[in-house]
Amino acid sequence: MATSELSFLKQRCKNVNNTFEVSCSVDSTLVEKTLLGHADKNEDNEPVVFICGKCKLPLGDSTSWDGSEDGQNQIKLKRVTDNVLINKESHLHEANKRALCLISDLTCRGCHSVLGMVYTSTPKKLDHKRFTFWFNVADIDSYVIGSADQTLSAGGPKEQPVTLDYRGIVEDQITEMKMLVISMAERLEEIEAGLQDGCDKV
Known part of the structure; x- marks a missing residue:
């Protein structure tokens, strides 16, 4: 070179x-x-x-x-x-x-x-x-490979255990929903009755 x-x-x-x-x-x-x-x-x-x-x-x-x-x-x-x-x-x-x-x-x-x-x-x-x-x-x-160690339980993600307190809260919520549905149904009947009266007068 x-x-x-x-x-x-x-x-x-x-x-x-x-x-x-x-x-x-x-x-x-x-x-x-x-x-x-x-x-x-x-x-x-x-x-x-x-x-x-x-x-x-x-x-x-x-x-x-x-x-x-x-x-x-x-x-x-x-x-x-x-x-x-x-x-x-x-x-x-x-x-x-x-x-x-x-x-x-x-x-x-x-x-x-x-x-x-x-x-x-x-x-x-x-x-x-x-x-x-x-x-x-x-x-x-x-x-x-194989180093993953995070798993889910058989029931899937964490679930709140059903205790007497938890059951009482759920029942209260269901009762409130029932009352709301009944109230809405009664209001709907009032509206339908008012419309029916209006139609009868005509």
Whole structure:
């Protein structure tokens, strides 16, 4: 590579979109514990669905989990749903001080939020980063299948127990309604009688 090309790439790297610069303050094991409940997968773990942090569309699940790397606030999945779009345009990304890569953004089909990236071109030593979907933990959320625990009783929503006091209140209300209906019926009879008298006089 010519010196001019190398200096051009270095200059371009300084202007790279910083969306995917990761924080070293989050340990990968902590990420796995947060999203999957345990750092090591086993058969007893319930499946996890990964969703967009903004619009909550499903992006993938733990059956395609490919782990994460130390010092990166990202997770890797081997497969994703159709709700994840891969941008056609690639741009430079500095994976570390001596490794320039080409990446394409991953965006949500629903809200168009940037969720992560895929590596489209890497130096040989970083080839392991390709062919997987990298998601920023800050931009996604997760739901553990089977974690719902709210239920309704057999009788449906909460019902007021029938006590003697409650029964007395209901009976009083029914009596008042009956009296109102009788009063309305008597008033209606008076009106009909008045109309009948008017017709007889005519």
